[in-house]
Amino acid sequence: MPTFEEARATILDHVTVLGSESVPVLAAVGRVLAADVEAPWDMPLWDNSAMDGYAVRAADTTAAAGLRIAGYIPAGSHSSDVVAAGTAAKILTGAPLPPGADAVVPVEDTDARDGSVLVRQPVRPGAHVRRKGEDIRASETILRAGTVIGPSEVSLLASFSRLSIPVVRRPRVAILSTGDELVEAGGALAPGKIYDSNALAVAAAVLQLGGEPVQLGIARDDRASLRALLVEGLRADALVTSAGVSMGDRDLVREVLHELSVRQIFWKVDIKPGRPTAFAVHGSKPVFSLPGNPVSTLVTFEQFVRPALLKMMGHRTVLRPVVRAVFQEDFPRKPGRVSFLRVRLERRNGGLLAWTSGNQDTGILKTMLQADGIAVIPADWGSVGAGDLVDVQMLRGGVEA
Numbered sequence: 045m046p047t048f049e050e051a052r053a054t055i056l057d058h059v060t061v062l063g064s065e066s067v068p069v070l071a072a073v074g075r076v077l078a079a080d081v082e083a084p085w086d087m088p089l090w091d092n093s094a095m096d097g098y099a100v101r102a103a104d105t106t107a108a109a110g111l112r113i114a115g116y117i118p119a120g121s122h123s124s125d126v127v128a129a130g131t132a133a134k135i136l137t138g139a140p141l142p143p144g145a146d147a148v149v150p151v152e153d154t155d156a157r158d159g160s161v162l163v164r165q166p167v168r169p170g171a172h173v174r175r176k177g178e179d180i181r182a183s184e185t186i187l188r189a190g191t192v193i194g195p196s197e198v199s200l201l202a203s204f205s206r207l208s209i210p211v212v213r214r215p216r217v218a219i220l221s222t223g224d225e226l227v228e229a230g231g232a233l234a235p236g237k238i239y240d241s242n243a244l245a246v247a248a249a250v251l252q253l254g255g256e257p258v259q260l261g262i263a264r265d266d267r268a269s270l271r272a273l274l275v276e277g278l279r280a281d282a283l284v285t286s287a288g289v290s291m292g293d294r295d296l297v298r299e300v301l302h303e304l305s306v307r308q309i310f311w312k313v314d315i316k317p318g319r320p321t322a323f324a325v326h327g328s329k330p331v332f333s334l335p336g337n338p339v340s341t342l343v344t345f346e347q348f349v350r351p352a353l354l355k356m357m358g359h360r361t362v363l364r365p366v367v368r369a370v371f372q373e374d375f376p377r378k379p380g381r382v383s384f385l386r387v388r389l390e391r392r393n394g395g396l397l398a399w400t401s402g403n404q405d406t407g408i409l410k411t412m413l414q415a416d417g418i419a420v421i422p423a424d425w426g427s428v429g430a431g432d433l434v435d436v437q438m439l440r441g442g443v444e445a
């Protein structure tokens with residue numbers, strides 16, 4: 045049976061980055077650039093003023109002489125009139141520097157009167173001038189493949205009028221619930237039946253990381269039903285099933301997958317919850333069989349499916365940030381397997397404190413809702429005590445304002 049780390053590493057070894065597609069820049073937000081982007085031209089395109097003021101010859105400003113105002117260049121216009129010795133041109137921020145000028149004097153450092161301007165302090169050549177190409181040079185690589193597209197990247201692309209870019213495809217993730225007890229949410233319940241919450245929970249998790257969920261519905265605990273839906277699911281980029289993988293005599297998922305030539309890589313991981321998790325591949329497509337208890341489904345998705353899908357989408361950062369926190373209670377446990385504890389976090393005096401969010405049974409969904417993170421307790425630890433330092437995977441970013 046693989047350890048937690050072995051299982052996660054094995055999964056990541058078996059998945060590869062999907063192909064790419066060209067999409068509009070706004071549709072690319074949060075997605076991963078699939079090819080380097082080069083600057084088509086210099087940025088700025090030409091020398092221009094960084095201030096509202098006067099374009100001058102720096103040499104003219106050494107004597108406190110008045111310069112005749114010989115032109116006006118607002119943003120959006122340009123002038124090819126040379127700024128001759130003893131003259132200045134009024135200029136606004138962003139406007140191209142006129143020929144002859146080599147510096148800009150901000151308006152607040154001048155006194156203008158009767159068509160001429162007095163510069164109070166000498167300025168050096170280049171003062172308040174944004175040089176052609178000072179930000180970016182033509183043909184420079186401005187974005188590297190692997191970059192996650194956000195507002196700064198979009199700003200850069202828009203400044204070059206680049207409206208579409210190649211990004212890694214979003215995985216289509218087929219989702220299958222299994223079990224005779226399940227009824228699709230919205231349907232009528234009968235004795236012994238419960239609503240299928242896992243399918244929507246997994247779909248939500250897939251959406252949250254940028255994938256495209258494909259709902260297959262519910263397979264019954266018989267071979268024919270499972271087979272039909274699993275075949276359909278294997279057409280997607282990845283398949284996630286829930287339930288039907290433990291010891292019950294009706295836990296048929298792995299058997300039917302095997303009949304469909306899906307190669308099992310492992311079954312069962314040394315973790316709690318989530319031990320019956322299975323991982324298999326169909327060609328290069330990953331197939332995750334998660335345990336059915338809704339908390340186990342969410343926790344194992346988080347630990348195994350999320351990093352794999354992020355890798356398929358080209359992300360290099362596939363794991364949650366981990367923080368160290370001081371545990372605030374006693375949690376009895378025996379050494380053996382890694383435990384995932386749902387914890388609340390609080391920042392006090394610059395340090396992080398962690399409490400369990402309540403009952404840790406896998407039948408208790410409420411404590412998943414109340415968790416800020418998942419504390420990962422190493423396999424060889426015994427009981428966790430107040431004061432112990434624990435590593436916590438952050439499920440939500442940011443802090444309350």
Ligand SMILES: Nc1nc2c(c(=O)[nH]1)N[C@H]1C(S)=C(S)[C@@H](COP(=O)(O)OP(=O)(O)OC[C@H]3O[C@@H](n4cnc5c(N)ncnc54)[C@H](O)[C@@H]3O)O[C@H]1N2
Nearest residue numbers: 221239240241242243287288289290291295335336337340
């Ligand atoms: N003899 C053993 N029994 C069990 C073991 C074991 O090692 N030996 N492991 C237990 C653990 S741990 C888990 S987790 C479950 C996992 O079993 P399955 O993945 O086969 O899932 P089921 O038994 O079908 O269901 C478990 C539980 O979850 C509910 N469920 C299932 N699917 C959904 C869904 N889509 N939406 C909402 N709830 C769902 C189901 O009704 C059960 O209550 O096995 C233990 N047993």
Ligand code: MOO
Nearest residue numbers: 317318319340406
């Ligand atoms: O995997 Mo079970 O996941 O411990 O509830």
